[in-house]
Amino acid sequence: MWRQWIPFWRPGLSPHGGDVDLLFAGLLIASALVLALLFFLLVLFCTRYRAGNRTDRDHRVKKSWHWEVGWTAASSVCFLGLFVWGASVYFQIYRTPADEHDVFVVAKQWMWKTQHPGGQSEIDALHIPVRRPVRLVMASQDVIHSFFIPALRLKHDVVPGRYQDLEIEVDKPGHYHLFCAEYCGTDHSGMIGEIVAMEPADFSNWLTQQAPSSPLASEGGQLFRELGCSGCHGGGGTIRAPPLEGLYGKPVPLSDGTTVIADDKYIRDSILMPRSQVVASYQPLMPSFAGKVSEDQLLRLVIYIKSLAGHPS
Amino acid sequence: MSDKNYLTTDYTLRSWFLTTDHKRIAILYFASLIFFFFIGGAAATAIRIELATPQADLVSSDVYNRLFTMHGIIMVWFFLIPSIPNTLGNFVVPLMIGARDLAFPRLNLMSWYIFMLGGCITLFAILAGGVDTGWTFYTPFSTLYSNSYVIVAAAGVFIAGFSSILTGLNFIVTIHRLRAPGLTWYRLPLFLWSLYATSVILVLATPVLAITLLLMATERFFGVGIFDPRIGGDPLLFQHLFWFYSHPAVYIMILPGMGVINELVSCFSRKEVFGYKFVAWCSVAIAAVGFLVWGHHMFVSGQSLVASLVFSFMSFIVAVPSAIKVFNWTATLHKGSIHFDAPMLYALAFIGLFTIGGLTGLFLACLAFDVHATDTYFVVAHFHYIMVGGMVTAYFGGLHYWWPKITGRLYSEYWARTAAVLIFFGFNLTFFPQFILGAEGMPRRYHVYPPEFQVWNVLSSGGAAILAVAYLMPLFYLGYSAFHGRRAPANPWNAPGLEWQTSSPPPEFNFASQPVVTRAPYQYNEHFQAEPQNA
Ligand code: HEM
Ligand SMILES: [Cu+2]
Numbered sequence: 059m060w061r062q063w064i065p066f067w068r069p070g071l072s073p074h075g076g077d078v079d080l081l082f083a084g085l086l087i088a089s090a091l092v093l094a095l096l097f098f099l100l101v102l103f104c105t106r107y108r109a110g111n112r113t114d115r116d117h118r119v120k121k122s123w124h125w126e127v128g129w130t131a132a133s134s135v136c137f138l139g140l141f142v143w144g145a146s147v148y149f150q151i152y153r154t155p156a157d158e159h160d161v162f163v164v165a166k167q168w169m170w171k172t173q174h175p176g177g178q179s180e181i182d183a184l185h186i187p188v189r190r191p192v193r194l195v196m197a198s199q200d201v202i203h204s205f206f207i208p209a210l211r212l213k214h215d216v217v218p219g220r221y222q223d224l225e226i227e228v229d230k231p232g233h234y235h236l237f238c239a240e241y242c243g244t245d246h247s248g249m250i251g252e253i254v255a256m257e258p259a260d261f262s263n264w265l266t267q268q269a270p271s272s273p274l275a276s277e278g279g280q281l282f283r284e285l286g287c288s289g290c291h292g293g294g295g296t297i298r299a300p301p302l303e304g305l306y307g308k309p310v311p312l313s314d315g316t317t318v319i320a321d322d323k324y325i326r327d328s329i330l331m332p333r334s335q336v337v338a339s340y341q342p343l344m345p346s347f348a349g350k351v352s353e354d355q356l357l358r359l360v361i362y363i364k365s366l367a368g369h370p371s
Numbered sequence: 372m373s374d375k376n377y378l379t380t381d382y383t384l385r386s387w388f389l390t391t392d393h394k395r396i397a398i399l400y401f402a403s404l405i406f407f408f409f410i411g412g413a414a415a416t417a418i419r420i421e422l423a424t425p426q427a428d429l430v431s432s433d434v435y436n437r438l439f440t441m442h443g444i445i446m447v448w449f450f451l452i453p454s455i456p457n458t459l460g461n462f463v464v465p466l467m468i469g470a471r472d473l474a475f476p477r478l479n480l481m482s483w484y485i486f487m488l489g490g491c492i493t494l495f496a497i498l499a500g501g502v503d504t505g506w507t508f509y510t511p512f513s514t515l516y517s518n519s520y521v522i523v524a525a526a527g528v529f530i531a532g533f534s535s536i537l538t539g540l541n542f543i544v545t546i547h548r549l550r551a552p553g554l555t556w557y558r559l560p561l562f563l564w565s566l567y568a569t570s571v572i573l574v575l576a577t578p579v580l581a582i583t584l585l586l587m588a589t590e591r592f593f594g595v596g597i598f599d600p601r602i603g604g605d606p607l608l609f610q611h612l613f614w615f616y617s618h619p620a621v622y623i624m625i626l627p628g629m630g631v632i633n634e635l636v637s638c639f640s641r642k643e644v645f646g647y648k649f650v651a652w653c654s655v656a657i658a659a660v661g662f663l664v665w666g667h668h669m670f671v672s673g674q675s676l677v678a679s680l681v682f683s684f685m686s687f688i689v690a691v692p693s694a695i696k697v698f699n700w701t702a703t704l705h706k707g708s709i710h711f712d713a714p715m716l717y718a719l720a721f722i723g724l725f726t727i728g729g730l731t732g733l734f735l736a737c738l739a740f741d742v743h744a745t746d747t748y749f750v751v752a753h754f755h756y757i758m759v760g761g762m763v764t765a766y767f768g769g770l771h772y773w774w775p776k777i778t779g780r781l782y783s784e785y786w787a788r789t790a791a792v793l794i795f796f797g798f799n800l801t802f803f804p805q806f807i808l809g810a811e812g813m814p815r816r817y818h819v820y821p822p823e824f825q826v827w828n829v830l831s832s833g834g835a836a837i838l839a840v841a842y843l844m845p846l847f848y849l850g851y852s853a854f855h856g857r858r859a860p861a862n863p864w865n866a867p868g869l870e871w872q873t874s875s876p877p878p879e880f881n882f883a884s885q886p887v888v889t890r891a892p893y894q895y896n897e898h899f900q901a902e903p904q905n906a
Contacts, residue, residue: 078739082810085737089730096701096726100719103704107640108711115706125702126649126695133694137687137733144737145680151739152676167516201512202606204671204746208812211743215672217607218511219600222673235821239746239814241505243512244432247817349601 071209071234072227077147078211084143088136151212154223158193161186162274162357165216166199168245170236171354175361177277178268182251184236187261188228195322195360196222197353204240207253213239221323228255278362281355285347299344300337306367311338325360376779376876391476392879397462397777399483404458405846407449407490412842414442419801419835425822435818436503437519443506448528449490451762452620455627456573457486457538459769460566462777464542466870466877467560469551469886474544482537489531496523505816507617510598510609514590522591525584532577535623539573542566551869553888557651560868560892561644564651565630568658572619572626576662580616583609607672614665622661624758625725626654628765629696632718635768636700638866639715640707643893646699653692660689670741679738686736693729697722712864713787717768720795724760728753731806749809755802764794767845774849775863779876780856786848793841800834867894 070076106113161184162173173179186192196205198218205224206213214224228234238249256264282288290299309317310324313336318324328335329351332344351359377394380386387395417438421429430438461479465472473479496502502524504513513521546567550559586597587609596602598609637644644650666674666682700722709715731753735741744750775781804827809815813824820828862871867890873882 074739078743081737081740082734082743085734085740089733092730093726096697097723099701100704100722103701103707104709104711104719107704107707107709109641109708115708123646123649126646126699129698130691130695133691137690140733140737141684141687144739144741145683147739148670148679148683148742149676151742201516202509202672206746206812206814208743208747213671213742213745217600217673219606220673235812237812237814241436241509241512241746241816243503243516244436246436247432247814247819250821 070211071229072212073229074147074151075209075211077150081143081147085140088140152214153225156191156193156225158191158225159187160193160195160361162361163194163196163205163216164199164353164357165196165203165205165238165249166353167201167243168238168249170205170238170249170251173274173354173357174265174268175274176265176268177273178265182236183254184251185254185256185261185264186226186228187258188231188255190258191225191227194222194224194226195357196224197357199353201242202240203238203242203249206237206239207234208237209234209253215240221326223322226253228253231255231257231260274358274361275365276362278358278360278365281351281358282362285351285359287359290344298340300340302363303366306364312336313338313340322360322364325363326356329356329359375878376874377879378779378876380879389480391472391480393461393465393473393476393479394777394877396479396483397458400453400457400461400486403483403487403490404450404454407445410494411442411445411450412839414438414445416835416839418442419832421818422820422828423832425820425825425828427819430818432818433503434501436505436816437497437501439816440502440505441497444493444502444524444528446758447506447620447624448531449486449493451624451758452535453486453538454762454766455631455769456542456566456569456623457482459631459766459773460542460627461538463773463870464545464563464566465549466776466873466881467563467868468546468549468554469869469882469888470545470549471880471882473541474548475541478537478541482534482541485537486531486534489527489529489534491527492530493524493527496520496527499523507613508584508587508609509613510587510590510606511600511604514587515599515601522588525588529581529584532581535573536577539570539577542570543574546570551886551888554869557648558888558891559651561633561647561650561654562627562630565626565633565654568654569623569626572623572658572661576616576619576623579612580620583612583616586612607669607674610669610672611665614668615662618665618668619658619661621754621757622657624762626657628721628725628762629654629693631765631769631772632700632721634866634868635714635718635772636703636722637893637895638772638864639710639712639718640704641710641895642703642707643891643895644699645702645705646695647891647893650696650699653695656692657689660685660692664689667736667741668745670738671745683736683738687733690729690733690736697726697729711788712771713782713784713791714768714772716788716791716795717764717771720791720798721761721764721768724756724764724795724798728756728761731756743812744809746814747809748805748813748815751815752802752805752809755805760798760802764798767791767794770845770849772864773870774852775859776870776875776877778853778856779859779874780852780854781859781863782852782856783848786844790841790844790848793837793844797834797836797838797841801831801838802834804828804830804834868892 070079160175164171170182172184196216198216203216204213205216210226214222216222232255234253236251236253291302305320308320310320311317330348332346333342336342377392500520502521503519504517504521546563589595590597596604598604598606633644664682664685666678667686670679771787808824808827813820859875861874869886872886
């Protein structure tokens, strides 16, 4: 935003972090002014008009509504300004992330498990390159958690049963707190970790050193066959199911006449609740896999299907 | 007339526990609430001692979770919501409108029994092993993962809810039907406007809580998928339902306090409340718009961005009438003749603390900042400024103001003022540091925390020690006054309200003869040049 024009303003640690700080400063200044005015009047009236003090109490203003109309209008205008400001930054923070470096986050009582597309997984830590947007796809295995990085002024609940997308970006290398902010049971306060922001070169080094067992996509492909998905979607089967190659990111016409974009949420929902969104001209034959696949497995399936995006069907 | 009053008509226990006199029922509530306040306060003390160091040295994490849950549940449902309406309201509503009693005296007694039943069940849940869900009972944690006494505690809250509904109904009917001749709506004291608005919320919102808790119990007992996604439910549905009740409920917790402040500010500046009609309708506006802002508790939950936008906007709107009230109270002081008796000190403290609480509420209504601040100590500080700095302070102010009426005795002005000042300082020292903690990112409901947060936590715990002492003081000097205080005249403050027109303490049926009202409230200027006698 326009904060770079303000003298002495420290840039935030992230593109939006600075905007939030500025908003905070604005709120602080506005409320400091209101408080100063209020306390000034309180002290003034309390000393001037204390009982026994001989001041002029005549000519009390004849009660008119001008005052109320005045301060109602003044506070409304002020509030409206703050509302618009806060909302515009919010929309930037939570704008739908573009396709970037994806990291998958699974929250469970009481740890954060993060996985890079290459298969590198970490517990209670997340390594990311600096100055590059990273897209988190977050899911919870059990209760509601909340992914909170105070340094980035960023937080998002991780609600079981759905994916939450969040884009993060850090400008300076370093270690930052990762907290769970939504109360999640016994060890809630132990559900903390750190975000390690590294120079891109260091980051690629780190990634290769982690020597994953196998990339998530290929693990997903293996699951795809083990769970029997390939029986129908793999072509050559007897049941007619939509092919998944080239599906990711494309609009899908549904049998109720609407269209959805095949994103992570759509794929996840199709695995767990196949009957809620039936692809046009197919029969609702697919069984639900709810309860049969864990969050970790779901993620691998989604990533696998995503990896098929490049292969036109 | 005999000199018997409501306290001396009969001394048997039976006459207390089967009474239908609103004044005696107020005293029953009063005793119960002191009890609950101290249980909740003991939990707060334990929490603050634990948080003085970053490690877990006093209690284990499970105990800590049970402590803050118990603190929250007791304070919200068994202290704050019933506090002013059921004690001060019960006592003064009929007196203020010149009636002999509430519209349904037996229902009033029944409400107390229901309240106590709910309270006992909740206490049982605490003693039997405690609850660890937080007072918000968020699902699916509360329905499938917590292995504590969730259902029992929820049952207690559920039952207490009926008491709220009945009390609300009773107030509404009373204010409609039993006003003395000449007491038109615009002659009603503002305290009654605020209690009326509160009652409407109680009646409309509490059933939603009851249903929510029932649904929660159903899922926990029978595994019916309502809130847990694994069995086909939606966790956010719970939050919508819960806050649809609980947000209006926070206005239940503050509107009566605002009502009390009107009485105090005008009495001790010997002036009519500035802009009576505005203030009256502001209560109604707050109650109405308060139903439309629940989603501001869910800005980071993954609800749609457009929903967040609407809820944020409504939250700014609901702040306007509160702002108007603050300005009106301040304007009331202008050209008044201000007396700094203890109730007035509480009222002034209220205005300051409530304003800070309200302004920080705007911070949280402001979408992008809320993303950072929600679920941190910033929120804890904010709601304590409203609920404790606001409502509890107003409660203490109202208690001191009507104390001579309730007991027929005067208390020590010196100790009362000292306590008021101590509460103010202790409170700020306890809760102001929590704003800073929250802004720096310390999440709430944390039992251990990173060491860099310790300085502010130590300050906060130190403040809590002062506050604890200050909250205990009234117990002693008011307790002393109840038995040994100087006798109070009928109207120690020289206030024009109807409740002061009868003797202190009032006789069993309040007024010797039916009072008739011929003027607007708060006519200190024309008719009551006299100063308070207690000063
Ligand atoms: C007297 C001094 C008090 C202190 C030192 C105190 C302290 C605290 C603390 C530290 C928490 C946060 C616990 C956490 O999130 O980890 C808390 C939560 C809370 N307090 Fe207080 N408190 C006090 C008085 C009150 C009063 C008088 C009320 C209401 C009348 C109240 C209502 C609440 C509520 C509703 C919560 C939320 C509980 C939850 O997170 O589930 N507190 N208090
Ligand atoms: Cu968690």
